Amino acid sequence: MNRSATPPLGNRRGLALALGGLLVVMAWAGSFGAPFVFDDIAAVRENPTLRAWGKLGEVLAPPAGLSVSGRPVANASLAFSYALSGEQPWGYHAVNLALHLATAGLLAGVVRRTLRRPGLREKFGAAADELALLVAAVWALHPLQTATVTYVMQRTEGLAGFFAVATLYGFLRGVEGERGGRGWLVAAIVACALGMGSKEVMVVVPVMVFFYDRTWVAGNFVAAWRARRLFYAGLGATWLVLAACLLAKGRDGSAGWDAGMSVTAYALTQGEAIWRYLGLVVWPARLVFDYGTELSINFVAVAGVVVLIGATAWALVRRPGAGFLGFLFFALLAPSSSFVPVATQTMAEHRMYLPLAVLVSAAVLGAYAWLGRRSLWLWAAVALAGGVGTWVRNLDYRSERAIWADTVAKRPGNARAHFNLGVALSAGGDKAGARAAWAATLRIEPAHVGASAKLAESLAEAGRAEESLGYFETAARGGRSDGVFLNNWGSALLAAGRAAAAREKFTAAQGRLPESAEVRFNVGNVLVALGRGAEAIEAFRAAVRLRPEYGEAHYNLGVALSGAGQYGAALTEFETALRLVPADESARRNVAALRAYLRK
Numbered sequence: 001m002n003r004s005a006t007p008p009l010g011n012r013r014g015l016a017l018a019l020g021g022l023l024v025v026m027a028w029a030g031s032f033g034a035p036f037v038f039d040d041i042a043a044v045r046e047n048p049t050l051r052a053w054g055k056l057g058e059v060l061a062p063p064a065g066l067s068v069s070g071r072p073v074a075n076a077s078l079a080f081s082y083a084l085s086g087e088q089p090w091g092y093h094a095v096n097l098a099l100h101l102a103t104a105g106l107l108a109g110v111v112r113r114t115l116r117r118p119g120l121r122e123k124f125g126a127a128a129d130e131l132a133l134l135v136a137a138v139w140a141l142h143p144l145q146t147a148t149v150t151y152v153m154q155r156t157e158g159l160a161g162f163f164a165v166a167t168l169y170g171f172l173r174g175v176e177g178e179r180g181g182r183g184w185l186v187a188a189i190v191a192c193a194l195g196m197g198s199k200e201v202m203v204v205v206p207v208m209v210f211f212y213d214r215t216w217v218a219g220n221f222v223a224a225w226r227a228r229r230l231f232y233a234g235l236g237a238t239w240l241v242l243a244a245c246l247l248a249k250g251r252d253g254s255a256g257w258d259a260g261m262s263v264t265a266y267a268l269t270q271g272e273a274i275w276r277y278l279g280l281v282v283w284p285a286r287l288v289f290d291y292g293t294e295l296s297i298n299f300v301a302v303a304g305v306v307v308l309i310g311a312t313a314w315a316l317v318r319r320p321g322a323g324f325l326g327f328l329f330f331a332l333l334a335p336s337s338s339f340v341p342v343a344t345q346t347m348a349e350h351r352m353y354l355p356l357a358v359l360v361s362a363a364v365l366g367a368y369a370w371l372g373r374r375s376l377w378l379w380a381a382v383a384l385a386g387g388v389g390t391w392v393r394n395l396d397y398r399s400e401r402a403i404w405a406d407t408v409a410k411r412p413g414n415a416r417a418h419f420n421l422g423v424a425l426s427a428g429g430d431k432a433g434a435r436a437a438w439a440a441t442l443r444i445e446p447a448h449v450g451a452s453a454k455l456a457e458s459l460a461e462a463g464r465a466e467e468s469l470g471y472f473e474t475a476a477r478g479g480r481s482d483g484v485f486l487n488n489w490g491s492a493l494l495a496a497g498r499a500a501a502a503r504e505k506f507t508a509a510q511g512r513l514p515e516s517a518e519v520r521f522n523v524g525n526v527l528v529a530l531g532r533g534a535e536a537i538e539a540f541r542a543a544v545r546l547r548p549e550y551g552e553a554h555y556n557l558g559v560a561l562s563g564a565g566q567y568g569a570a571l572t573e574f575e576t577a578l579r580l581v582p583a584d585e586s587a588r589r590n591v592a593a594l595r596a597y598l599r600k
Contacts, residue, residue: 016133017108021101024140027387028100030394031150032093037400038290038420039067039153044092049075050082061248067153070245073197074156092152099158100140100149106165107357108136113172115365117216119321124365127373131364134379139360143284143389147349150397151289154350156199161354163195164205164332167235171209174231175217189234196242201335201351203242206235208331215324265295266341271302273337273347280349281359287393289407291347292414322362329358400424408437415445422454431458449478457488465495483512487519490526499529517547524556536560551580555587567594 036044043066044050052058059079060072068075077095085091112132115124124131139145148154148161170188174181188209195202210224210232218224225232280287312326332355336342367375396406404421411417422437435458441451456471472489490505503526509519524539540557544550558573571594578587 016129017105020104020133020137020140023137023384023387024101024104025097027141027390028097028149028394030391031097031146031397032090034089034093034150034152034394034397035400036089036092036152037397037403038151040089040092040151043067043078043153044082044087047075047078050079053079053083067156070248071156071198072245072248073194074159074199077155077159089152092155093150096149096152096155096158099155099162100145103158103162103165104136104140106162106169107139108132110165110169110172111135111361113169113176114216119216123369127368127376130376131368134376134383135357135361135364137383138364138379138386139357141383141386141390142281142356142360143287143386143393144280144349144352144356146287146390146393146397147289148353150394151350154353157201157350157353159198160195160202163191163198164202164208164354165357166191167195167205168209168212171212171231175213175228185228185231186234189231189238192235193238193241196238197245200242200246201332203239203335204331206232206238208328209235211324211327211331215320261293261341261343261346262295263339263341265297266346267339268297268299268302269295269346270337271305272296272298274305274333275301276347277349277352277355278359281352281356284389284393286410287349287396288410289396289403290411290414290417290420291345292411292416293343293346294413295346325358325362329355332358401428413444415441415448415451418444419448419451419454422451426454426458431462434458435462447474447478449475449480452478453480453485456492457485460488460492460495463495465492468492469496481508481512483509483516483519486512487516487522490522494522494526494529499526502526503530515546517543517550517553520546521550521553521556524553524560528556528560533560533563537564549580551577551584551587554580555584558587558590562590562594567598570594571598 047062047066047068049058049062056076059076062068062070062072062075068078078092081092081095083091084094109132112128114120115128115131121128148157167188170184170191174184174188192202192205195205210221213224213228214221218227308326309330312323312330315323315326317323333351336348336351342348364375364379367378371378395402397403401421401424404417404424407414407417408421418437418441422434422441425431425437426434435455438451438455438458441448442455445451452471452475456468456475459465459468459471469492472485472492475485476489486505486509490502490509493499493502493505503523506519506523506526510516510523513519520539520543524536524543527533527536527539537557537560540553540560543553544557547553554573555577558570558577561567561570561573571591574587574590574594578584578591581587
């Protein structure tokens with residue numbers, strides 16, 4: 001019996017999927033070494049609900065003010081990453097990459113099954129497997145995706161993308177007449193509901209499925225509704241999940257019509273944003289981590305987008321297949337790139353996570369329709385080139401300093417990028433570089449409270465107390481009034497010889513930080529400067545009660561006691577200070593002097 005040398009189709013498909021998955025993992029391997037940046041830090045380190053994995057109610061109710069606030073499914077996924085690696089980034093990157101791989105697999109399934117539907121299988125059906133795999137590979141390996149996959153907190157975008165494609169895949173399996181069709185439709189509704197709990201961009205997914213049904217399954221909206229009204233009722237009900245999430249703890253007005261940004265200006269800025277995204281799809285050479293909050297109105301760009309939207313509307317009527325792709329592209333961008341301002345970022349590359357799949361599908365299918373099977377090798381080469389680009393782009397994420405330096409180089413007018421570069425430089429010990437970055441921040445945005453406070457504190461630490469005071473005042477006018485800030489301000493005032501003003505700041509800081517030994521210590525210092533030694537003794541005693549191992553406070557208490565003639569008590573404090581800080585020569589000399597004096 002003769003056996004064919006060609007492996008069965010199922011085996012070839014599995015081998016191709018495995019090879020594609022391996023290439024994706026290789027391209028994204030560099031992401032595992034990327035540290036937490038920007039919103040990652042607060043969402044992981046300042047999010048106590050991640051540590052409550054056994055208490056589902058807490059996990060699904062993240063605190064306000066974080067990127068996962070009002071997004072319970074996203075927060076639960078972070079809790080899972082925390083269970084994997086604690087505060088080590090690799091567990092978070094691993095889940096991001098796993099989601100990306102799973103979404104690519106589902107995308108391949110959606111494309112393959114779509115190409116085998118009536119109206120498409122005559123032209124594409126014979127190569128449906130290859131075309132689907134190439135669409136998924138080009139999409140998954142594209143460097144533009146680093147904004148979602150490598151940046152941990154875009155887990156929200158990755159989850160929304162996964163659940164959106166899962167919803168469409170479940171719908172397709174449900175309408176193809178296979179066994180378990182109803183179960184697949186229920187699974188689609190569940191996926192949509194989970195997506196609504198991941199990110200608000202999921203709002204368009206029920207409409208997306210309805211348009212898909214009209215275009216490739218039922219033929220028109222009326223037939224789609226009549227055939228599957230219960231399904232669409234369930235799909236529409238998932239909007240209630242989104243509404244509940246929006247009513248839960250929010251993200252401090254970062255998005256929406258009350259976000260403090262002009263709706264018109266934001267919408268017009270999206271003209272330039274969309275054209276920039278399209279350019280990056282073709283040539284992803286200048287990817288930007290953070291575009292900042294700059295508004296840029298280019299009426300030529302806006303007019304171009306309007307023409308594209310008009311062409312999409314025309315195609316929906318005259319060429320439904322092409323029109324559906326155009327509609328899908330704009331619909332997926334609409335929640336964040338239209339008339340609902342996202343005040344924290346006017347442009348963002350992660351918004352192209354799923355829209356990129358639409359453009360890649362159109363390009364791959366268009367090339368096949370024109371060149372036939374010859375185009376398959378072209379797209380395989382494009383996918384490999386994209387993987388190399390992704391590997392290179394991940395090098396920019398190797399450290400906070402690297403990614404912010406890259407961002408500043410590409411967006412020099414981005415105040416937030418300069419500020420965060422300063423934070424990264426300061427953490428790395430480059431204090432002068434940090435001050436330069438914060439000064440650049442203030443040149444762009446003179447009222448930047450964070451930069452004023454950081455620059456003030458850094459100047460004071462460098463012994464430039466007088467120079468720092470103006471920046472402290474600027475930060476205070478901007479609303480900065482926490483205890484640490486007031487304590488640092490008081491220290492600068494004291495160093496500048498303004499003891500009375502310093503005492504006022506230390507007193508205010510003590511009210512905000514009643515358990516701070518450092519604040520009590522500084523209160524003692526300013527009282528000494530004001531000649532109020534008895535009160536200073538009590539302040540220093542309060543400091544050592546709060547922190548018994550505070551060597552400097554013991555030393556200053558000894559000085560104050562000695563000044564009051566309490567030599568025995570002073571000796572005890574100097575001895576304690578020397579025990580805690582054996583290298584303190586001043587304490588050693590004072591111990592020797594007091595012992596000699598008391599022996600007389």
